[in-house]
């Protein structure tokens with residue numbers, strides 16, 4: 083029932099962080115358009131494996147757009163041409179017969195290439211470790227309904243909390259900034275009453291760590307918002323800036 | 337072998353508080369002398385690592401992904417149960433316990449299931465304190481919904497991303513402990529061996545998935561929080577890296593594997609579309625709250641769904657089970673879907689799909705209400721199938737989803753290997769032969785936040801003199817590393833002509849056909865023969881290109897498949913020896929005259945725990961009898 087197309091892949095191959103890397107051209111025939119992009123790569127890899135060649139390394143896990151593990155630049159766009167979608171959700175029916183498709187890893191100073199399309203995103207974890215939490219030890223929490231939170235506030239916090247930490251925002255940003263990522267967590271927690279006590283310290287520490295990891299500054303290019311698979315809004319960055327300024331003026335944690 | 341469940345004495349409702357009151361404690365100054373190894377960073381592993389770090393233990397946490405935040409728990413959509421009774425609709429700890437044990441078809445321990453229900457409410461409190469944005473009502477209080485098979489609304493949710501939000505909550509607590517240095521996190525590591533010294537679990541060997549190097553890690557206890565083995569079916573709703581490796585390593589070292597044939601087949605997944613298919617996507621079963629399941633009454637009816645008039649639609653669940661309708665438990669929904677498709681009523685290109693229709697819900701509540709509840713699921717479906725569920729009914733078919741079986745543990749979550757604890761989906765403890773929807777998240781977090789911090793203490797107190805004594809220079813680590821390396825070299829040297837995926841796909845077909853929802857003696861025997869043949873094929877004809885000392889997905893896949901090929905046979909054997917229908921599974925020889933599943937409590941009210949006896953050797957069965965003092969064993973009826 084599904085159609086097939088022939089495509090040409092230009093895939094980035096790089097043995098490790100110290101290798102220079104290059105594009106490899108691989109013609110791929112009879113791609114079923116019902117396949118997902120990653121299933122297409124699977125079939126290419128099956129073929130390479132049978133030929134005894136090194137397969138294309140790429141990260142993925144859930145294959146349903148929620149774990150944030152997958153992602154590369156497809157024709158220069160993080161996660162490919164469709165809005166609000168991770169790479170694993172992209173289907174081959176979005177491509178045409180004869181297309182040439184360039185596939186590259188996230189490119190950012192803070193993300194070292196591990197192999198081929200795989201990069202090291204551990205700096206994102208470091209930003210969270212710097213303050214992306216509420217200090218609530220297991221056990222002492224009051225009854226969940228003792229703290230009513232207006233539905234609109236909870237919904238807004240949820241919008242920000244939807245971030246999957248894939249790193250597309252960094253890859254899309256001309257400054258390789260991770261401000262959208264950072265602001266999503268700061269916003270989620272700043273919006274909620276539980277998060278207020280540590281809001282000032284959180285904003286400052288997370289931004290400091292962001293900078294120390296080698297991510298660039300935000301200069302309002304909005305490229306991050308355009309590629310974010312979860313449609314995290316840059317209004318979160320504005321909120322982060324407000325929190326940061328509030329914290330810088332009014333606090334002793336600087 | 338005597339299986340000692342260590343369930344405390346006394347009335348059911350007081351066991352856990354009695355246990356907590358009487359168990360030995362490790363005093364705060366001594367906690368820092370112990371190092372605990374936690375394999376896995378899903379709900380169970382992240383919650384355990386964070387909580388144990390907060391208590392002052394040193395924790396080393398390991399995961400396969402590049403960040404603990406990406407564990408498979410992240411994919412859970414629907415919700416998490418808790419006996420809060422916020423809606424005032426009659427829920428209670430007892431009712432949640434009863435639903436769990438009844439839903440599991442009376443194949444779990446009363447005390448373990450009761451404790452789960454008892455701690456459930458605290459999970460929601462903890463989540464809110466962490467800043468999890470659960471769904472709320474207009475008044476600002478938490479919202480609840482009813483979920484697969486429950487007659488009360490006890491399920492909490494965060495849009496269709498409940499697992500994500502719960503995991504990110506646990507991950508945030510874990511991150512805080514990583515920052516304090518109490519937890520050391522090791523990403524992109526896969527456990528390759530359990531290291532035992534003097535009969536106790538004292539460490540693990542892991543493979544660094546970037547460099548291929550082996551690393552030794554010693555500790556005073558090992559916690560396996562490594563998830564389920566649903567990928568034995570190849571096509572499942574699980575993430576790619578879900579594996580049975582850690583559990584199988586422990587099994588080979590003497591830990592018993594309990595009830596491996598108890599797996600859950602989820603009724604609402606997007607059907608298979610071709611041989612390239614790498615996974616099946618789950619559509620949350622919360623959809624069954626508002627969607628109506630039907631197939632054409634006429635066999636082989638190829639008309640588009642919108643052209644089939646109401647009178648020719650067969651709402652088979654509503655007809656057969658008037659009081660539960662579309663909300664019958666998963667196994668009943670799955671089995672009925674298979675039956676109607678086998679009988680020729682199935683829809684879609686393969687004839688193996690049923691409709692899940694939202695037209696009535698949209699008419700009743702309006703499109704925006706439906707969109708708010710299920711928007712992201714509908715988008716997901718549209719993208720994968722290229723069909724708009726607001727206009728045409730979804731197509732659904734059952735798929736492997738969850739594994740109730742797992743390593744055998746006692747009330748303290750300790751396996752029969754001293755010092756080896758097992759948490760979350762990786763153990764077998766609370767769900768019996770079938771798990772209620774929204775109860776896996778609850779169990780993972782209960783085990784991690786609220787059970788293990790108490791139950792690990794008596795063991796540690798009993799080995800107090802040994803704290804920190806076994807180090808990585810112990811010869812056991814060198815020996816284990818050598819064995820791991822020999823195993824990998826053997827895999828690489830086969831040099832045949834089949835990729836791991838091609839063999840795995842074949843294994844999956846055997847498992848789905850013969851060891852799935854409905855099974856019989858002849859089929860299971862055939863399955864065992866086929867699995868053995870595939871294992872032979874694997875060891876004779878596997879091809880793993882590339883080198884070991886590298887980021888090499890084929891090495892990972894081949895190694896995981898070797899473990900699946902051993903566990904698969906044990907699953908089939910377990911199914912063969914359990915000559916009753918129970919939980920998710922219909923044993924075709926054991927049916928009532930009306931064709932409903934028939935349990936045999938006089939013969940099978942026990943846990944089947946399998947001991948590994950060697951490669952290509954039949955495992956040995958041990959039984960833990962299940963004693964029911966508080967509930968009456970009834971045959972389930974959802975009519």
Ligand SMILES: Cc1cc2nc3c(=O)[nH]c(=O)nc-3n(C[C@H](O)[C@H](O)[C@H](O)COP(=O)(O)OP(=O)(O)OC[C@H]3O[C@@H](n4cnc5c(N)ncnc54)[C@H](O)[C@@H]3O)c2cc1C
Nearest residue numbers: 376377378379380400409414415527563760761774776777
């Ligand atoms: C699509 C989907 C939807 C679901 N929806 C719901 C729902 O709505 N409600 C509900 O209650 N349940 C749901 N479930 C079930 C539930 O999500 C899981 O049972 C639960 O999250 C398992 O948690 P866990 O912590 O035990 O394991 P996982 O989350 O699977 O974590 C396993 C961890 O172990 C690590 N690991 C595994 N093997 C190794 C190894 N060999 N070495 C090192 N590390 C290893 C992994 O990296 C990972 O960190 C759903 C499941 C699926 C598949």
Ligand code: FES
Nearest residue numbers: 143145150152170
């Ligand atoms: S693989 Fe999980 S988001 Fe793509």
